Amino acid sequence: xxxxxxxxxxxxxxxxxxxxxxxxxxxxxxxxxxxxxxxxxxxxxxxxxxxxxxxxxxxxxxxxxxxxxxxxxxxxxxxxxxxxxxxxxxxxxxxxxxxxxxxxxxxxxxxxxxxxxxxxxxxxxxxxxxxxxxxxxxxxxxxxxxxxxxxxxxxxxxxxxxxxxxxxxxxxxxxxxxxxxxxxxxxxxxxxxxxxxxxxxxxxxxxxxxxxxxxxxxxxxxxxxxxxxxxxxxxxxxxxxxxxxxxxxxxxxxxxxxxxxxxxxxxxxxxxxxxxxxxxxxxxxxxxxxxxxxxxx
Numbered sequence: 089x090x091x092x093x094x095x096x097x098x099x100x101x102x103x104x105x106x107x108x109x110x111x112x113x114x115x116x117x118x119x120x121x122x123x124x125x126x127x128x129x130x131x132x133x134x135x136x137x138x139x140x141x142x143x144x145x146x147x148x149x150x151x152x153x154x155x156x157x158x159x160x161x162x163x164x165x166x167x168x169x170x171x172x173x174x175x176x177x178x179x180x181x182x183x184x185x186x187x188x189x190x191x192x193x194x195x196x197x198x199x200x201x202x203x204x205x206x207x208x209x210x211x212x213x214x215x216x217x218x219x220x221x222x223x224x225x226x227x228x229x230x231x232x233x234x235x236x237x238x239x240x241x242x243x244x245x246x247x248x249x250x251x252x253x254x255x256x257x258x259x260x261x262x263x264x265x266x267x268x269x270x271x272x273x274x275x276x277x278x279x280x281x282x283x284x285x286x287x288x289x290x291x292x293x294x295x296x297x298x299x300x301x302x303x304x305x306x307x308x309x310x311x312x313x314x315x316x317x318x319x320x321x322x323x324x325x326x327x328x329x330x331x332x333x334x335x336x337x338x339x340x341x342x343x344x345x346x347x348x349x350x351x352x353x354x355x356x357x358x359x360x361x362x363x364x365x366x367x368x369x370x371x372x373x374x375x376x377x378x379x380x381x382x383x384x385x
Contacts, residue, residue: 143325151325152332160314161333167310168337171227171299175234176292183239184246184284191250200243207240212298213305220306230302230310237298238291245287249280289345296338 127145134144155161190197215236219229303312311330318326 140322140324143328147325148328148332151323152329155326155329155333164309164311164314164330165333165337167227167307168296168299168303168312171230171303171307171310172234172292172295174227174231175299176238176295178231178235179237179239179242179291179295180288182235183242187243187246188250188280190243191247197247201247204240204243207236208244212237212301216302216306219302225306225308227307230299230307233302234295234298238295241291241294242284242287245284246280249283252283253279285345285348289342292341292345293338296334296341300334 130142130145134142139147186196186200190200212233216229216233219232223229223232300310300312300315303310304316305312307313311334315327315330318324318330
């Protein structure tokens, strides 16, 4: 029987539509819109209260400009950055290192877990008081308070990262004879980074808060010390200006760390893009599917 003349070529795969510009700009526009709404509400409520309670946004902007003009911002920001990042790095090195060791040594994990639970349950103000007794007023008490507060969080994340490593992956690595640096690069590094980087993002945000709190109470320099001085002078506009600076620092550090996460974990971005591609292809295929006509009666 001769072959049917009907072509058996499969239709070309549909090209997924490009992401609309509106979807790309939507998160930024929504954030800007929420900020504008907040400023309008602030401006509407501020005249009902005296400036010492709630100054208007214009007064806060003037105070912020004055701080920049007088050069008070950069020494305070530098001191707070030293306290927050110094304590955070110490927490990552000590807490993360002990967590990785405890994740592979059950006896060490059993010995350190109660200590970690006790540290997690202790408020940072208690460690700050103890640091004032040990180290006096200065940089050391802020760095110590940040490290002892964030360290248990990093320790717990490191233990969890080692505990969730799939044993079958180790068997596959042994079958393919991956040892030393190759095993670390292909197996441990992707898994540990995917587990630890979110913990580091949360720990860095906590480091800023604890550092500024310690500066308010026990350190003569930094953003917290400037906040304390402005509070003593009943200058609420300057207090809110320093709060704005703090928010900017937290957002900047969080953005940088998340960009580092994207660079260190490119496969997560590729996986997400592949999922979006599959969804787009499925949508395009459903749109191109032939419409079934009702059968003739």
